[in-house]
Amino acid sequence: MSVKRILTIAGMAVAGLVLLILAFTTWYTVDEGEQAVIITFGKADETITESGLKFKLPWPVQKVEKLSKETFSTTFGYDQDAEGNLISYDKETKMITGDEYIVLADLVVQWKITEPVKYLFNAEDPRELLHDATAASIRSIIGSSPIDDALTDGKAEIEAETRDLLSNLVEKYDIGISIQGIKLQDVELPNEEVRSAFTAVTDARETKSTKINQANKYENQKKNEAQGELDAILSRAQGDRTSRIEQAHGDVAVFDKLYEEYRNNQDITRQRLILETLEQVLPGAKIYIMNDNEGTVKYLPIQPPQQPAPPAAGEGNQEEGGAGDGQ
Structure with missing residues (x-):
């Protein structure tokens, strides 16, 4: 060839x-x-x-x-091997709370690539940079939070504050990613002895809170009962006041009417008033009005004299029988 x-x-x-x-x-x-x-x-x-x-x-x-345009998940404090088993990194998750307790905290960061050019060229390893920023953020927030918030009902606030701080750091690094969310997976004390002691303290605190709530409930109940009694007393007093006022008005009307009669006929009205007063002052007594001007005793009984008691049964027959014998 x-x-x-x-x-x-x-x-x-x-x-x-x-x-x-x-x-x-x-x-x-x-x-x-x-x-x-x-x-x-x-x-x-x-x-x-x-x-x-x-x-x-x-x-x-x-x-x-x-x-990829999808949302990525980066774990902090643990990882999964090829068989799906969890691997914990206690040294990475061990941190100190604001009241100087040691806790273990791991979490998941969800993020997206929003600016591909910056992601490719502004950092040699954006994932490693994100991991370091996550560690700094969670340690800062846990370090300013009391242990009660980290272990109980303050996790949501810690997640929100960590997300805000991490978002600010990533924005400063300018690596083309945005933080979508932070989820605390587990926050716990480092050993069983410490966990047991903290559980005992938490139980005591809950018992104290329960007792305080019961005492407040009892106090409110007694206050309501006392207020009800007070309202009832005030209502009765108001009713008595109204009754007394109406009675006084009635007495005034009676007095006015009596005074009018007294002006028309003073002698008769005066005598009637005396008699009515004596009836009220000496009820049930026999009273005689004496007048000796003419040398003759005259009396006026205020009450009718009592009638003689009727004879007992059989007394009349005995008298009749005795009379017959005498005859």
Whole structure:
């Protein structure tokens, strides 16, 4: 085979290889859950966020870096092996609370790539930077929180404060990601003895709170009862006041009427008043009004004299029988 023929075959092979390179490096596909960055001679040129078949200049002029648009989850304090078993990193999760207790806290950070160019070029390892920022944020928030908040009902507030602080740090680092959420997985004391002691303290505190609530309930009940009695007394007093006023008005009306009669006939009215007063002052007594002006005793009984008691049964028959014998 001649040299010329060999050169021709080699040229055709090179041309075919070039065509293959052009064919496979000119067209690319962006999936629905992806975003792409076009890099021209090592410099980010364009960001593609729409899915579909796309065209670019062949390699080595341009190349494509594809990144996911989905939400990522980064764990802090634990990890999973290939078999799905959890691996804890106690040294990483051990931190001190604001009241100087030691706790173990692990969490999950949810984040997304929002600026692909910054994610690719502003940090050598954005995930490692995010992990360090997460450690700094959770330690700062736990370090300013009391242990009760970390172990009981303050977790939601700690999550919110950690998210805000981590978002501010990531924004300062400018690595093209945004924090979607923080979820505390577990916050616990470092050993069983400490956990038992803290549980006992928590139970005592809950018992104290229960007793205080019961005492407040009893106090409110007694206050309500006393208020009810007070209202009843005031109501009765108001009723008595109204009754006394009405009675006084009635007495005034009677007095006015009596006075009018007294003005018309003073002597008769005076005598009648005296008699009525004596009846009220000396009830049930026999009273006689004496007048000795003419030397003759006259009397006026206030009450009718008592009638003699009727004879007992049989007394009349005995008298009649005795009379008959005498005859």
